[in-house]
């Protein structure tokens with residue numbers, strides 16, 4: 001059973017306890033599933049809870065590259081967050097990569113239209129969404145595409161895909177030795193992770209070195225970071241640069257891809273919602289041009305679909321773990337230094353005292369703008385997700401484009417299975433299959 005469901009059952013068995021503790025090996029784990037306690041954690045204990053616990057994968061893969069998530073009890077992450085906020089995720093810089101996002105979405109639409117120009121065709125959505133999001137990140141960061149059409153036979157792209165695959169599956173795997181240290185001596189996991197970390201480091205260094213050797217200054221993030229390095233070499237070291245690239249790739253690809261998959265699954269299971277979204281887009285955009293990023297602000301229903309997806313299917317259902325850097329009090333309990341805090345936002349997003357008909361997919365609920373504040377899919381406080389702006393842009397434009405350009409149906413009469421895979425990042429238990437048929441706009445505008 002996925003962890004967030006286990007935690008909910010546990011809390012229910014304790015009479016709907018809003019907070020409880022578990023001792024796992026050498027670690028105290030505190031699980032919170034109430035808005036008021038979560039707010040207390042991230043306001044009153046903002047500083048104490050800003051760190052992340054040390055896991056084996058984090059220690060070797062992320063620490064080596066000194067990422068934002070590193071440095072327990074230290075504050076290196078503050079500098080890296082500052083760099084990210086000012087230099088990576090500012091509106092100005094995100095706008096500069098608009099053409100990349102549009103081009104990758106165009107690739108997605110063309111792939112979808114390949115067999116569907118003359119009738120419904122079956123498509124597997126997960127891999128398409130992943131290619132869209134990881135290509136988008138790699139192009140922003142390094143100006144390269146390693147996935148999808150045109151890269152299949154490329155040897156370097158194949159190696160990169162293999163490496164990314166291995167890292168993502170190792171990072172997502174639960175590792176018992178993180179809780180019971182003695183197990184480190186009897187499993188090979190740590191050795192395997194160290195080898196992966198060294199391959200990863202070589203790859204990231206090659207991306208930086210290639211840009212450094214280039215004669216002309218490009219527009220990628222690495223180019224920009226290298227220009228900052230030229231003026232402040234002690235601050236923007238290669239290790240810092242690699243840390244930023246790494247965190248962009250791993251925090252910014254699967255999260256958006258799985259959110260898109262959940263959104264599409266819900267449109268297939270709720271044709272009345274799909275119809276409303278289509279009507280909104282057809283009425284406001286028409287049939288003579290493709291939807292653009294600047295249009296999405298005038299498409300409230302589309303935005304509500306995205307918010308409702310993030311409510312019912314937050315891809316990080318217990319946020320990223322936080323760690324107490326000092327002894328502290330949480331909801332009147334003494335919590336020692338070094339404890340791990342998980343916030344079960346998946347359960348909070350289904351709290352009937354906040355959300356009417358909490359289990360139902362009802363985008364209209366977000367007409368009440370106050371509910372936005374209760375959406376914690378990107379976390380809260382100083383370690384909240386810095387990629388929220390990019391995520392909203394990609395999800396809204398990709399979803400709006402798919403609704404505008406295609407008719408969608410389930411592959412059979414029965415509803416699409418909406419169970420989750422028991423992984424730390426929440427995605428559907430099986431890759432999403434759908435039937436799609438190109439609408440006239442695909443022939444008139446996209447293909448021509």
Ligand code: HEM
Pocket residue numbers: 068069077081247248249251252253255256259314315316319320321322377378379380382383384385386387388390391
């Ligand atoms: C739908 C998409 C996304 C969701 C739902 C999401 C969610 C989250 C959550 C829940 C956290 C942990 C917050 C906490 O512990 O309090 C997080 C952290 C983070 N996210 Fe996202 N994220 C998404 C997309 C992105 C994107 C596109 C990027 C960048 C390209 C990104 C970069 C990061 C980084 C760097 C962190 C770590 C921040 C830190 O440790 O200080 N995320 N995200």
